[in-house]
Every structure is written in C-alpha cells, then in structure tokens.
Amino acid sequence: MHDIRPQEVVDPWSSEQIITCHDKNTGLRAVVAIDDTTLGPGFGGVRLGEYPTAQAAIVEAQRLAAAMTLKHALAELPYGGAKSVIMLDGSAPTGAARERLFAAFGQFLARSPELYIPGVDMGTTLADMVTISDQGVTVYCAEHEPSPWTARGVHAALRAGAAHTLGTDDLAGVRISIQGAGSVGAALARLVAADGARVLISDIDSDRADRVAESVDGLAIDPGDAPFARCDIFAPCAIARVVTADSVDRLQCRLIIGAANDALDSPAVADLLHVAGITVVPDYVANAGGAIHEHARAMGWDEERLAEDVDRIGERVTRLLQSAQSSNEPPATVAGRLAAERLAAAGDV
Numbered sequence: 001m002h003d004i005r006p007q008e009v010v011d012p013w014s015s016e017q018i019i020t021c022h023d024k025n026t027g028l029r030a031v032v033a034i035d036d037t038t039l040g041p042g043f044g045g046v047r048l049g050e051y052p053t054a055q056a057a058i059v060e061a062q063r064l065a066a067a068m069t070l071k072h073a074l075a076e077l078p079y080g081g082a083k084s085v086i087m088l089d090g091s092a093p094t095g096a097a098r099e100r101l102f103a104a105f106g107q108f109l110a111r112s113p114e115l116y117i118p119g120v121d122m123g124t125t126l127a128d129m130v131t132i133s134d135q136g137v138t139v140y141c142a143e144h145e146p147s148p149w150t151a152r153g154v155h156a157a158l159r160a161g162a163a164h165t166l167g168t169d170d171l172a173g174v175r176i177s178i179q180g181a182g183s184v185g186a187a188l189a190r191l192v193a194a195d196g197a198r199v200l201i202s203d204i205d206s207d208r209a210d211r212v213a214e215s216v217d218g219l220a221i222d223p224g225d226a227p228f229a230r231c232d233i234f235a236p237c238a239i240a241r242v243v244t245a246d247s248v249d250r251l252q253c254r255l256i257i258g259a260a261n262d263a264l265d266s267p268a269v270a271d272l273l274h275v276a277g278i279t280v281v282p283d284y285v286a287n288a289g290g291a292i293h294e295h296a297r298a299m300g301w302d303e304e305r306l307a308e309d310v311d312r313i314g315e316r317v318t319r320l321l322q323s324a325q326s327s328n329e330p331p332a333t334v335a336g337r338l339a340a341e342r343l344a345a346a347g348d349v
C-alpha cells in the first residue's frame with residue numbers, strides 16, 4: 001500500500017488537468033494527472049498499486065506529475081509533467097485479465113493522445129506499455145529498459161555530489177547505503193562498487209538484497225535501517241517519502257542522492273536537512289537518466305549521444321550544489337527556482 005497521509009487533500013487546481021477513468025467491464029479505476037504542458041505533452045510513468053482511497057491515488061499522481069515537470073524542465077527535455085496511477089484492488093492481475101485492464105486504460109488515453117505519453121513505472125512492465133500502444137497511443141520505450149540509464153545518471157550525480165560534499169569524486173572506501181535492490185538499486189550498486197565504494201544494500205525482498213550484496217562484495221542490511229546506517233551517502237532507490245521530519249536527527253550520512261521519486265516526506269524536510277548540514281540532491285535531478293533515454297530513443301539518437309546526455313546530469317548537479325552553497329539554500333529551492341524560470345521563459349515565447 002502506498003504511503004499517503006490521509007489528511008492530504010486533493011487540490012485540483014495545482015494540476016493543469018486531472019482525468020479519472022472508470023471502466024465497468026474490467027474494473028479499471030485510474031487517474032491521469034497532467035501537471036504542466038508548457039514545455040510539451042505530459043510525459044510520465046503509469047503506476048499500478050494499492051491505495052487506501054481514490055483521493056490518495058489522485059494526490060500521488062499529482063505529486064509525481066509535478067516532479068516530472070521539474071525533471072523535464074531541468075534536464076531541458078521538451079515535455080510537460082504527467083503521471084498516472086491505476087488503483088489495484090487486491091493482487092495485480094496477470095495474463096488476459098491484465099491485458100484487458102491495460103487495453104481499457106489505453107482506450108481512455110487514446111481519446112486525447114496528444115496530451116499524455118505514458119511509460120513504465122512501479123508495478124508496470126514493458127508488455128503493459130505495448131498493450132496501451134496497441135490502442136493507438138504513443139508510448140516511449142516499449143522495447144528498451146530505462147533503468148540502466150537511470151542508474152548511470154544517478155551514478156554521475158552521486159560522483160558529482162561526493163566531489164562537492166565529501167571533497168572527492170573518488171568513491172573508493174566511501175560507504176553508500178542503497179535502499180532498494182531492484183532494477184536501479186542493483187545497477188547502481190554495481191557501478192559504485194566498481195569505483196571501490198563499500199555498498200550497504202537493503203530490500204524488503206531479503207533474497208534480492210543478499211544476491212546484490214554478494215555480487216558486489218557488500219553488506220545486506222535491514223530495509224528500515226537503510227536511511228540510518230553509518231554511511232557517507234544514502235541512496236533511496238525504492239519507495240517514496242523515506243526521509244521524514246522525525247527521522248532527520250537519526251541520519252548519519254552527509255549526502256542523500258538516489259533514484260526514488262519523492263524521497264523526502266515534504267519540502268519542509270529539505271529545509272531541516274539543510275540546517276542539519278546534510279546535502280540533498282533532488283531526486284528529479286538525479287534520476288533523469290531514464291527520461292533522457294526515452295527521449296533519445298524516440299529521437300533516434302545513438303548510444304554515444306545518449307550516454308553524453310545522461311552523464312551531463314553530473315555537471316548539472318555540480319552547478320546546482322555550487323549555486324545552493326553560494327546562496328545558502330537547500331538545493332531543491334534553487335532547482336525549483338531554475339525550473340520555474342525555464343517554464344516562465346518557455347511560456348513567454
């Protein structure tokens with residue numbers, strides 16, 4: 001079940017558009033949040049998960065869609081921010097039932113195909129995207145996994161963040177606690193281990209964490225301990241909202257940088273971490289590699305150009321942290337301002 005605070009209320013006017021979809025035949029209940037289309041059509045993943053209420057699903061779609069707007073603006077991609085959520089009722093359907101569910105969702109999206117470009121997200125697969133695409137919807141990356149590119153971008157961001165915060169981009173001996181041993185977490189573990197970092201890896205699937213730990217000569221730890229482990233860098237690569245106001249005092253790391261969307265519980269947590277001297281690179285800056293990859297595939301770029309663009313995330317992080325240091329603000333504040341300036345400039349054209 002996604003961790004949504006019940007007191008959060010839907011603010012419909014914080015998004016450009018919210019579309020709810022209900023199909024009686026398949027039982028589909030979905031929400032598409034279009035946060036901002038100043039830079040182009042809304043682009044963002046489709047999440048499949050359990051939510052306590054429809055309101056919780058809407059709030060999640062809105063928050064994630066807003067982060068996509070920032071991600072695309074900062075990565076200079078020609079897309080708006082969007083995200084969709086399909087509410088699960090019990091366990092995830094498989095086989096023909098799953099295909100019918102995603103076909104029904106695709107038919108809703110096909111009603112306004114220029115508005116939203118869907119992609120893979122937590123709980124959905126490339127095969128689901130093919131089903132959506134079969135309904136006449138443009139889908140990016142139905143053949144290629146974005147995760148290795150997301151991990152590559154987080155790795156570039158992490159090295160830049162370490163250079164700024166720890167004074168070295170040489171990760172040899174640096175302790176990195178990675179929460180989530182899934183597609184991105186496992187790939188990131190391999191990349192930083194190749195740099196000589198000491199990897200602490202955790203997952204609610206302990207076998208998965210053990211396998212990754214063994215492959216990188218690291219240590220599997222309890223997933224709940226991941227944010228609080230004795231480490232230099234905490235890399236959230238699983239669920240949202242893992243760092244809360246109450247947990248700031250227990251953190252031992254100096255840098256937080258990872259793939260998980262919406263890793264901080266609220267913007268106020270970024271301020272608390274800033275005061276505590278812990279640098280946070282916003283997730284929407286660090287995890288843009290997957291979005292860059294999907295854009296590159298759609299544009300027909302070769303691997304070399306794609307790799308260069310993904311690695312450029314490191315340069316963005318360096319500039320962001322330098323700017324945040326000189327204005328003594330949390331990096332998220334500076335990143336938000338920069339994105340707002342880009343959106344305003346694009347809106348004026």
Ligand code: NAD
Pocket residue numbers: 121122123146147148150179180181182183184185202203204205208223224237238239240259260261287288290291
């Ligand atoms: P994934 O589903 O492959 O892996 C997530 C892993 O987290 C799973 O192994 C799961 O068991 C584990 N997990 C779930 N709850 C946990 C918890 N409480 N503690 C520890 N582990 C837990 O997902 P992924 O593709 O690796 O993505 C990881 C995160 O990065 C997600 O938040 C995703 O939205 C974000 N992200 C991914 C991409 C991408 O290209 N895959 C791009 C941008 C952002």
